[in-house]
Amino acid sequence: MTDLLNAGLAALIVALAIWAVFARDAFAAVVGFIAYGLLLTLVWVQLQGVDVALTEAAIGGGLTGALLIGAASRLRGTEAVARAERPRTLVRVAAAALSAAVTAALAIGVLMLPDPAPTLAPQTMANIATTGVGNPITAVLLAFRAMDTLLEAIVLVFALIGVWSLGPDQAWGGRPGLRHRADPNGILAYLARVLPPIGIIVGTYIFWVGADHPGGKFQGATIVAAMWLLVIMAGLADAPPISRTWVRVGLAAGPLVFIAIGLMGAATAGAFLAYPDGYAKPLIIVIELALMPTLALILALLIAGAPRRPVQP
Amino acid sequence: MTLLADVVSIVAIVAGAIFFLAGTLGLLRFPDTFTRLHALTKADNLGLGLVVFGLLPHVDGVVTGLKLVVVWLLVMLAGACASQMVARTARRAERHD
Numbered sequence: 252m253t254d255l256l257n258a259g260l261a262a263l264i265v266a267l268a269i270w271a272v273f274a275r276d277a278f279a280a281v282v283g284f285i286a287y288g289l290l291l292t293l294v295w296v297q298l299q300g301v302d303v304a305l306t307e308a309a310i311g312g313g314l315t316g317a318l319l320i321g322a323a324s325r326l327r328g329t330e331a332v333a334r335a336e337r338p339r340t341l342v343r344v345a346a347a348a349l350s351a352a353v354t355a356a357l358a359i360g361v362l363m364l365p366d367p368a369p370t371l372a373p374q375t376m377a378n379i380a381t382t383g384v385g386n387p388i389t390a391v392l393l394a395f396r397a398m399d400t401l402l403e404a405i406v407l408v409f410a411l412i413g414v415w416s417l418g419p420d421q422a423w424g425g426r427p428g429l430r431h432r433a434d435p436n437g438i439l440a441y442l443a444r445v446l447p448p449i450g451i452i453v454g455t456y457i458f459w460v461g462a463d464h465p466g467g468k469f470q471g472a473t474i475v476a477a478m479w480l481l482v483i484m485a486g487l488a489d490a491p492p493i494s495r496t497w498v499r500v501g502l503a504a505g506p507l508v509f510i511a512i513g514l515m516g517a518a519t520a521g522a523f524l525a526y527p528d529g530y531a532k533p534l535i536i537v538i539e540l541a542l543m544p545t546l547a548l549i550l551a552l553l554i555a556g557a558p559r560r561p562v563q564p
Numbered sequence: 565m566t567l568l569a570d571v572v573s574i575v576a577i578v579a580g581a582i583f584f585l586a587g588t589l590g591l592l593r594f595p596d597t598f599t600r601l602h603a604l605t606k607a608d609n610l611g612l613g614l615v616v617f618g619l620l621p622h623v624d625g626v627v628t629g630l631k632l633v634v635v636w637l638l639v640m641l642a643g644a645c646a647s648q649m650v651a652r653t654a655r656r657a658e659r660h661d
Contacts, residue, residue, distance in 0.1 A: 437652075438648040438649060438652075439645070442645040
């Protein structure tokens with residue numbers, strides 16, 4: 252029964268992936284990609300990787316989907332022109348061959364993994380008690396491989412700076428995107444009033460529960476960011492100018508706290524990002540608390556886009 | 565008692581699955597946006613509602629059950645709002661034709 256379900260899921264995913272590649276219309280392809288992300292979430296649940304499933308749903312399907320919808324609607328005007336000038340057959344065949352080769356290499360790599368696959372899970376479980384957290388994923392992300400998480404947060408700040416740099420010169424420091432206007436008595440404004448209180452609680456809960464169960468700051472921050480974006484899109488509040496001090500401070504705060512605690516570890520525990528004995532859990536909570544607002548800010552501003560409206564002096 | 569719970573679960577979940585099937589069929593076969601939305605909301609509201617109802621006897625605590633019900637309510641809220649917006653856009657597009 253489960254095999255049948257898995258086979259059906261796999262077939263659906265492959266079909267959807269092919270459809271997303273071959274769809275003529277960029278918007279249709281994006282919708283296919285989002286559905287693909289949601290199905291991938293089910294696969295991760297099926298593989299018992301609930302943490303990955305949550306991240307895939309929040310980031311892979313939700314956030315990336317929203318970014319791609321924005322990109323598709325911007326490209327709509329030029330889509331017909333771009334389609335008219337199709338690349339030559341040779342180029343197309345070469346691109347297809349390259350993609351097929353990458354897929355084949357990945358497939359061979361996965362199929363040739365030794366059985367049982369090499370794993371560090373037993374070591375993680377043996378040492379998890381020293382961190383004080385109950386969820387092994389959180390222990391890996393914030394204790395055993397904290398460096399990766401730190402770099403990830405910094406990369407996101409750089410990505411946001413990259414998005415900002417796409418704005419025109421005169422709009423630098425201004426508000427991102429266009430002003431959203433929606434009927435103040437319409438259904439979107441209603442949803443933007445009803446949903447955020449619930450969403451903030453759910454986001455905070457997912458963040459907090461991450462210490463012992465699937466969840467964490469990333470998934471929680473995505474939900475909080477989505478609530479903020481909903482309020483912005485319903486026209487109830489405007490996106491802040493990117494030159495605001497609180498925006499800049501908020502963006503830097505998370506990684507800076509992380510680095511400060513890392514340096515403290517170098518002084519007291521003998522290694523960068525090492526936690527002194529007995530202080531692992533409180534320090535992990537401090538890092539998570541500092542990273543969560545920064546991540547929510549980054550994710551929301553990534554979708555809000557490049558600055559387009561100069562601030563009036 | 566367990567038998568009764570199992571029967572309730574099976575009946576409710578099968579009924580929910582039928583609503584999902586009917587909703588999908590309607591989404592594929594109905595002629596315009598509004599009737600398609602009508603078909604879709606049946607799957608969301610009743611289909612998911614029945615599946616959640618069928619799962620309730622088997623949850624391991626009141627909190628888990630409440631979470632399932634909240635998921636259903638949130639899906640209904642989001643579905644109702646989204647279909648309102650889709651319908652409004654479709655009507656505006658119709659007027660411009």
